[in-house]
Amino acid sequence: MTGRAPLPREVVAMRIARELEDGWYVNLGIGLPTLVANYLPPDKLVVIHSENGVLGVGPAPELGQEDPDLCNAGGQPVTLIPGGCLFGHAESFAIIRGRHLDVAVLGALQVSEGGDLANWMLPQRGVGSIGGGADIARGAKRVYVAMEHTTREGEPKILRQCSYPLTGRGVVNAIFTDLAVIRVSPQGLLLEEIAPGWTPEEVQARTEPRLMVSPALREIRL
Amino acid sequence: MTGRAPLPREVVAMRIARELEDGWYVNLGIGLPTLVANYLPPDKLVVIHSENGVLGVGPAPELGQEDPDLCNAGGQPVTLIPGGCLFGHAESFAIIRGRHLDVAVLGALQVSEGGDLANWMLPQRGVGSIGGGADIARGAKRVYVAMEHTTREGEPKILRQCSYPLTGRGVVNAIFTDLAVIRVSPQGLLLEEIAPGWTPEEVQARTEPRLMVSPALREIRL
Amino acid sequence: MPGKPVFSDPAQATADIPAGATIMVGGFTGRGVPVALLRALRDRGVGGLTIVTNDLSGGWSPWEDAALLVEAGLVRKVIASFPIPGSASTPTAFERLHREGKIELELLPQGTLVERIRAAGAGIGGFYTPTGVGTPFAEGKEVRVIDGQEYLFELPLPADFALIRAHRADVLGNLVYRRAARNFNPTMATAARVTIVQVEEALPAGALDPEAVVTPGIYVQRLVLVGGAA
Amino acid sequence: MPGKPVFSDPAQATADIPAGATIMVGGFTGRGVPVALLRALRDRGVGGLTIVTNDLSGGWSPWEDAALLVEAGLVRKVIASFPIPGSASTPTAFERLHREGKIELELLPQGTLVERIRAAGAGIGGFYTPTGVGTPFAEGKEVRVIDGQEYLFELPLPADFALIRAHRADVLGNLVYRRAARNFNPTMATAARVTIVQVEEALPAGALDPEAVVTPGIYVQRLVLVGGAA
Numbered sequence: 001m002t003g004r005a006p007l008p009r010e011v012v013a014m015r016i017a018r019e020l021e022d023g024w025y026v027n028l029g030i031g032l033p034t035l036v037a038n039y040l041p042p043d044k045l046v047v048i049h050s051e052n053g054v055l056g057v058g059p060a061p062e063l064g065q066e067d068p069d070l071c072n073a074g075g076q077p078v079t080l081i082p083g084g085c086l087f088g089h090a091e092s093f094a095i096i097r098g099r100h101l102d103v104a105v106l107g108a109l110q111v112s113e114g115g116d117l118a119n120w121m122l123p124q125r126g127v128g129s130i131g132g133g134a135d136i137a138r139g140a141k142r143v144y145v146a147m148e149h150t151t152r153e154g155e156p157k158i159l160r161q162c163s164y165p166l167t168g169r170g171v172v173n174a175i176f177t178d179l180a181v182i183r184v185s186p187q188g189l190l191l192e193e194i195a196p197g198w199t200p201e202e203v204q205a206r207t208e209p210r211l212m213v214s215p216a217l218r219e220i221r222l
Numbered sequence: 223m224t225g226r227a228p229l230p231r232e233v234v235a236m237r238i239a240r241e242l243e244d245g246w247y248v249n250l251g252i253g254l255p256t257l258v259a260n261y262l263p264p265d266k267l268v269v270i271h272s273e274n275g276v277l278g279v280g281p282a283p284e285l286g287q288e289d290p291d292l293c294n295a296g297g298q299p300v301t302l303i304p305g306g307c308l309f310g311h312a313e314s315f316a317i318i319r320g321r322h323l324d325v326a327v328l329g330a331l332q333v334s335e336g337g338d339l340a341n342w343m344l345p346q347r348g349v350g351s352i353g354g355g356a357d358i359a360r361g362a363k364r365v366y367v368a369m370e371h372t373t374r375e376g377e378p379k380i381l382r383q384c385s386y387p388l389t390g391r392g393v394v395n396a397i398f399t400d401l402a403v404i405r406v407s408p409q410g411l412l413l414e415e416i417a418p419g420w421t422p423e424e425v426q427a428r429t430e431p432r433l434m435v436s437p438a439l440r441e442i443r444l
Numbered sequence: 445m446p447g448k449p450v451f452s453d454p455a456q457a458t459a460d461i462p463a464g465a466t467i468m469v470g471g472f473t474g475r476g477v478p479v480a481l482l483r484a485l486r487d488r489g490v491g492g493l494t495i496v497t498n499d500l501s502g503g504w505s506p507w508e509d510a511a512l513l514v515e516a517g518l519v520r521k522v523i524a525s526f527p528i529p530g531s532a533s534t535p536t537a538f539e540r541l542h543r544e545g546k547i548e549l550e551l552l553p554q555g556t557l558v559e560r561i562r563a564a565g566a567g568i569g570g571f572y573t574p575t576g577v578g579t580p581f582a583e584g585k586e587v588r589v590i591d592g593q594e595y596l597f598e599l600p601l602p603a604d605f606a607l608i609r610a611h612r613a614d615v616l617g618n619l620v621y622r623r624a625a626r627n628f629n630p631t632m633a634t635a636a637r638v639t640i641v642q643v644e645e646a647l648p649a650g651a652l653d654p655e656a657v658v659t660p661g662i663y664v665q666r667l668v669l670v671g672g673a674a
Numbered sequence: 675m676p677g678k679p680v681f682s683d684p685a686q687a688t689a690d691i692p693a694g695a696t697i698m699v700g701g702f703t704g705r706g707v708p709v710a711l712l713r714a715l716r717d718r719g720v721g722g723l724t725i726v727t728n729d730l731s732g733g734w735s736p737w738e739d740a741a742l743l744v745e746a747g748l749v750r751k752v753i754a755s756f757p758i759p760g761s762a763s764t765p766t767a768f769e770r771l772h773r774e775g776k777i778e779l780e781l782l783p784q785g786t787l788v789e790r791i792r793a794a795g796a797g798i799g800g801f802y803t804p805t806g807v808g809t810p811f812a813e814g815k816e817v818r819v820i821d822g823q824e825y826l827f828e829l830p831l832p833a834d835f836a837l838i839r840a841h842r843a844d845v846l847g848n849l850v851y852r853r854a855a856r857n858f859n860p861t862m863a864t865a866a867r868v869t870i871v872q873v874e875e876a877l878p879a880g881a882l883d884p885e886a887v888v889t890p891g892i893y894v895q896r897l898v899l900v901g902g903a904a
Contacts, residue, residue, distance in 0.1 A: 569804065571801040
């Protein structure tokens, strides 16, 4: 059954990091997406943007070396790379809304086959925080979702229609889960890569909309 | 006849300078308005804004001491006061449009009794340059016109309606000429001050719309 | 040369803020928050406030922010992008009051929030943003197709007072900020009738690099000197 | 760490600008103009251009600017606020060509020009400005009353290329400007598909104060090193 375990979060992050091209500017959401920063290709210029006015987020500071004024969008202390720079929210969201970010990697509660994203509110709570999510989902040139393929209860998170309030409509380009890499295309969802030991039928069983299986389907590799 | 001479430009500038209150931010147009900077009250904080991104314009530099990168909106070399600061056009016109300037002193080709301002184009030329005029005329909290009372040919420049293309509609608050100080009010033009040796009738004869004469009419004093 | 009014007492600097005022409060996840000004307002007990701020910690983080006004029962309405923490395990004062219908919320995407504030400061009557199309943030908003793409119409968001925090100021009110403590502060400075700045020092005119000034003094009405970390 | 492409030859850095392109050119009254990039474009003779720039000296001042493209007959249309000098005594090449109907002009108030450029860079679909209401600048434009005041609707103004000039750059494309040579340069940097920067040096990453950077490198595609005053 070892071959049947879903991929660890770190492997999903590593897989996404492989997508990042030289010269790209990238916004990473809270949680799994933040892990992508740990696997950036050192031979490429990939600059991390944080919507609270930081371009060039560096590694987490050593304990005790935190700068109280320097944090990411989640409030966690960060560092600045050489050549990083700082600005206010007006400029930061001009960058986001103006489609200057090459990719945003975001977590999700639900994704629809049309690329709708829901990631900010559990309806049963009655109130939620949107933060910069709606701007980033709509503004980045590409939106990659990074998430577990199903809920803890085993329910699909990839749905025909999202039931939760949307963050953005038709914004997701690709979904990276612990089971699969799925592209969102005008024709529907295309299963391109699959976790070692899993079959397309097993992934389909955990996915509500019909998946098209790529003729070039391959195992997720790093 | 000496008492009958129009006031020199410098006196008009000095009169306007007396209007400026402590803490005011002021934009000065090209020509006569620029002279106002020479008569700022030293006991007050009056800061000169130039729309090309300079806040705190200082006196003209000594010959040979010009900074090639530091100029006013007319392209003339200027200096920066201590505490002055620099920014780009986006910020500069956010300041202007956002009504942060306490007063703009502008030249005029024509002013109407409704406070319309025409100061950018001679129709016979067929083409003109508006520059920042339309933004400043509309954006400043108060617009003071500084000009000769008539054209060189003796024609009135204060008219019932402007015949030249407008810079701004209903924007002028007061007109300072070499003959008079006239407030623009909802009831019409109010003659408040008059050059020494001149009578209201003589000023009226050089002004197209009817002037109301202030009961407190006084000579222009410095 | 004279300069801006400089206060050493936050209570005195905020004494004319009336009940019912609309107040912008700078800061993001606790950084760049004018905590001393907020405490002064809370201690005076000015009620019925509308607070425009990005986020409310509500005791969820070690940082203080406008949540302290909410906890004191002084806030009627909050306009924010992140009013509650992600975790629902311990509801904040805001979440409880909101659930009880005692506090109103206008929830805005963060970029829409800051751009509406900028519009108010920059004299823009309204603008079209692509953010929120097809989501709950579009509810009740005019949709317009421009160049084949849908946008939402958004109005400017001004305030009576802006309470902000800067790293350094000069006596003419020019401001610079430190690291990510800049956030909403410079934009809010432009959009209020009265902008009040918490800062540690008011330096002489000329002490700041004129090219590195972030907030030109024209936007600033009062400086409040508050030493140390408060 | 890798960085942005750095050119030493202005001709090479602008070699892919095609005839008919829309090009923003930074500068104001000659300050902050990317003169070396303009000369390279002129020497290549790329025609049919639409030029977005604040002003054209046309030999009226000692400064060079985009007027040199107009004089070379390469410009189809100019979008500007100050296309001709105030004095009519010696008509410029632009004024002559415009009178002959050989060059088109879109004349915009300076603040509307820069805000339209900002809107393009910031993803704003359009905005309402009070500037120009009741003047010739309102012709053909939608008027909307917002909160009792009239505004004109303005669309974003993007470009294919922005040619700008900065004082200092680092290899990641972060830029700072000097004095009033900043003007339109940082705004134009945000609004073009390709932004090309004339600068004297490309400093190592980390050489610029991160809080004083005016143009974040994300907006910059190419750096062109041009020594001295050109």
